[in-house]
Amino acid sequence: MQSFKTLGLPAPLLSSLEQVKFVTPTPIQAQAIPLALAGKDIMGSAQTGTGKTLAFVLPALTHLLKNPLSAALILVPTRELAQQVMQAVHQIQQYLPRNTGARTALLIGGAAYATQFRSLNARPRLIVGTPGRVMDHIERGSLQAAGIDLLVLDETDRMLDIGFGIQIEEIMKYLAKKRQTLMFSATFPAPMMRLAEKYLYHPERVSIGQTSTPVSLLTQDVKQLGESEKYTYLVSELAKREGSIIVFVSTKIGADQLAKQLFQQEGHQAIALHGDLKQYQREKVTNNFRKGRYRILVATDVAARGLDIPHIQHVINYDLPQVAEDYIHRIGRTARAGAKGFALCLVTPSDRRKWHAIQMLLNPRAATSAHAHAAPSSRRPMNKAGKPGHKPSHAPGGHKSEFKADRKPGSKPTAHWFSGKPSGSSSSGKPTGGDRSRGDGAAGRQRRRAKPAGARRASHA
The missing domain is CATH 3.40.50.300 (P-loop containing nucleotide triphosphate hydrolases)
Known part of the structure; x- marks a missing residue:
């Protein structure tokens, strides 16, 4: 050795x-x-x-x-x-x-x-x-x-x-x-x-x-759902899961609102971490989370890198990141130093492009194959007069969903x-x-x- x-x-x-x-x-x-x-x-x-x-x-x-x-x-x-x-x-x-x-x-x-x-x-x-x-x-x-x-x-x-x-x-x-x-x-x-x-x-x-491949001790799940269903589903998942949790969102306002809602309405020990906090506030939030005074940290990507807390057991992507590579860094907050971890990704129809980019990063071959078999464009067909025809009736917006339920992204689819x-x-x-x-x-x-x-x-x- x-x-x-x-x-x-x-x-x-x-x-x-x-x-x-x-x-x-x-x-x-x-x-x-x-x-x-x-x-x-x-x-x-x-x-x-x-x-x-x-x-x-x-x-x-x-x-x-x-x-x-x-x-x-x-x-x-x-x-x-x-x-x-x-x-x-x-x-x-x-x-x-x-x-x-x-x-x-x-x-x-x-x-x-x-x-x-x-x-x-x-x-x-x-x-x-x-x-x-x-x-x-x-x-x-x-x-x-x-x-x-x-x-x-x-x-x-x-x-x-x-x-x-x-x-x-x-x-x-x-x-x-x-x-x-x-x-x-x-x-x-x-x-x-x-x-x-x-x-x-x-x-x-x-x-x-x-x-670009998550660690082997990380268990990943993905849930496709509507935007209006996200909060209810999140609350149900928080009730099921034990240990410390990071919930990632895309905006500072969203972090404050979600943390406040989870704290005041659901009774969870939740707190927000984002870039608008002053340095001493960020340190206080991080230290309180590290010491277990809060179980849930609602964070923007400011915490996706550099937050090294061994006891984080779960990462929930409430909002998908703008850049696919940030997904790797988000879920990397758990399953550290040989410990097991769990990651959950909530994906809505409007997240289709972001989710495909993440899949391309994790497993390019599987993602390309899935994209090749995806339904045709939502662009409406032209009739003989050169005007848009009727939308197909199989889905809103004129195309079928290319999502598959509960797919696991890590499973190959002066200093003078x-x-x-x-x-x-x-x-x-x-x-x-x-x-x-x-x-x-x-x-x-x-x-x-x-x-x-x-x-x-x-x-x-």
Whole structure:
């Protein structure tokens, strides 16, 4: 059986891993860590809950231990994920010998600038943050990042989805020209492949299993029903199921309304989590759910990534996600670390296109076959006069339903010590050419005006 001792990690980190009872690396760790320690750029993909975080945290800490003048930056899409990555860093660093661990800084939106300024003035060598706030500090001059020679992009596809492509590319202009980049994601859509081709140097591909296939311990069910039936059916399912539940919806207003309805009318301990909550509110909601004070979390996709709570037993997709890949990340909140989990998907006739996209992601052959045998278009036939004829009588809208009841989708159907200027910069130290979009706050307006090609949709979280 392979152990961390065979991966080439330094002795202080091996000692820390023993202290936290980490003995055997997961497959993604066993494959990615040796390549990262060899200085290779990496494109890594693995299902959620497979230990991906340590696959880049351990190489980053090793890099900093061996190179006292180096610094590392880890970019993630959400505040919650940034906090969890930082927790993983602290979990390992707490057992390192005195003065060997790297100072850290957490740079996320919604948190006080004063605290972040103090962290940056303490000269951290490991920075974890969201692209918007990191870019904001670079523009303010509180983070001069030319000394950062290790970059980690985690959940890269999600960052591109929510419009961080501009910020990521701008940040890269300020980093050391000669650097190592570790890119991790659950899926590899075309925009991400273009980003990798542009910025990674002969990357090594590391892929554990089929990341578009749900884990084997996950039991999935799908229910086709009318829009007016969804709430009643949800209530009946909540009564049947035991343990913690996440109910995913598509909008912030919908999350608030559904959580309130379940709490006030049905007596469930339910609470909402979405992007309109302030940072301290989001932390409070997450902590209360983690401690079991609430059994039901009604969430937008802001929680689909970065929410790592082992006791989540059920995920219910009350609304389907706008992007098919988000379905994988939603149901990945359960069946983690070897535990069993259950996922339920509620599908209405208006969800037909979204559901087909999800099926194409999960099982392209089966979905294509089903689509080929689907009923003809709902377009009304033309009569001899060239005018629309009568609709066929077999279904509303002129076409048969292509749904099959209860089909299972998983069953195959200032950091002043940093010096220098960004690559491609002018004598003023500012990058030449391109829009310099801001981070959080004013950044939102800039991102809305100039969405990168990789952003398929605006965030609903």
